Amino acid sequence: MAVDHYENFPVASFLLPRRLVPAVEAIYAFARSADDLADEGDAAPADRLAALGRYERELDLIEAGQASADPMFVRLAGVIREYRLPLAPLRALLSAFRQDVVTHRYADYPGLLDYCRRSADPVGRLMLALYGADDERNLRDSDAICTALQLINFWQDVAIDLAKGRIYLPLEDLERHGVSEAALQAGAVDGAWRALMRFEVERTRALMLSGAPLAQRLPGRIGWELRMVVQGGLRILEAIERAGYDVFRRRPVLGGPDWLVIGWRALRM
Numbered sequence: 564m565a566v567d568h569y570e571n572f573p574v575a576s577f578l579l580p581r582r583l584v585p586a587v588e589a590i591y592a593f594a595r596s597a598d599d600l601a602d603e604g605d606a607a608p609a610d611r612l613a614a615l616g617r618y619e620r621e622l623d624l625i626e627a628g629q630a631s632a633d634p635m636f637v638r639l640a641g642v643i644r645e646y647r648l649p650l651a652p653l654r655a656l657l658s659a660f661r662q663d664v665v666t667h668r669y670a671d672y673p674g675l676l677d678y679c680r681r682s683a684d685p686v687g688r689l690m691l692a693l694y695g696a697d698d699e700r701n702l703r704d705s706d707a708i709c710t711a712l713q714l715i716n717f718w719q720d721v722a723i724d725l726a727k728g729r730i731y732l733p734l735e736d737l738e739r740h741g742v743s744e745a746a747l748q749a750g751a752v753d754g755a756w757r758a759l760m761r762f763e764v765e766r767t768r769a770l771m772l773s774g775a776p777l778a779q780r781l782p783g784r785i786g787w788e789l790r791m792v793v794q795g796g797l798r799i800l801e802a803i804e805r806a807g808y809d810v811f812r813r814r815p816v817l818g819g820p821d822w823l824v825i826g827w828r829a830l831r832m
Contacts, residue, residue, distance in 0.1 A: 600618070679713045682713060704774040708793060768769075772797075799817065799824075
């Protein structure tokens with residue numbers, strides 16, 4: 564299994580309480596479809612932004628307590644009312660998706676983190692809200708885990724993103740390590756590239772571990788779900804390292820034996 568941000572929604576997990584499945588599915592449908600509007604197909608940027616604008620107006624209707632004609636938003640509105648979910652994380656996601664349409668490079672790490680704050684962190688915040696566990700400390704650690712997962716996805720997908728004209732590696736990091744965009748396009752795996760990726764992997768691992776205590780604090784199924792997510796992300800980083808940081812020729816993913824390791828490590832957390 565690959566780490567992909569929206570595929571980390573636990574919609575099919577046996578660890579997810581059945582009562583929460585409809586709510587998670589409704590949130591997932593919103594996030595997945597909005598992400599596809601920004602990223603899939605061959606629509607012009609203006610058309611993508613217009614479609615995302617319609618999603619924003621649908622959230623306005625929910626906020627105003629007005630009915631929607633779209634079944635997906637009718638279902639989402641019901642979930643928001645039932646669980647008293649904040650709309651801010653959903654609006655943050657749309658902000659990130661609009662940014663994806665127009666921004667294809669990031670000058671520095673703080674700029675990339677700001678994007679992750681809106682593209683990744685809202686998912687964890689909504690999940691915590693569903694469980695009624697969204698206090699300040701939990702939100703802080705959840706943000707660290709979700710941002711780390713997003714970064715891991717970027718490091719997995721360097722080649723895929725390049726094909727789409729995008730580079731998520733901070734440009735300041737490329738310059739510091741002597742890696743040019745031409746070298747990226749050529750898929751050059753040399754000493755400079757390995758040093759760059761080693762730096763990104765180690766920084767991302769530290770971020771993930773900083774949020775990992777959340778998985779130990781949360782009780783029951785959500786705690787076990789999160790332990791698997793944390794260990795899965797860490798295992799992907801190990802896969803990148805085992806591949807000698809060559810993410811151009813084979814995307815590092817998890818196979819059957821990896822899940823035995825992940826399960827064992829989750830038990831030991």
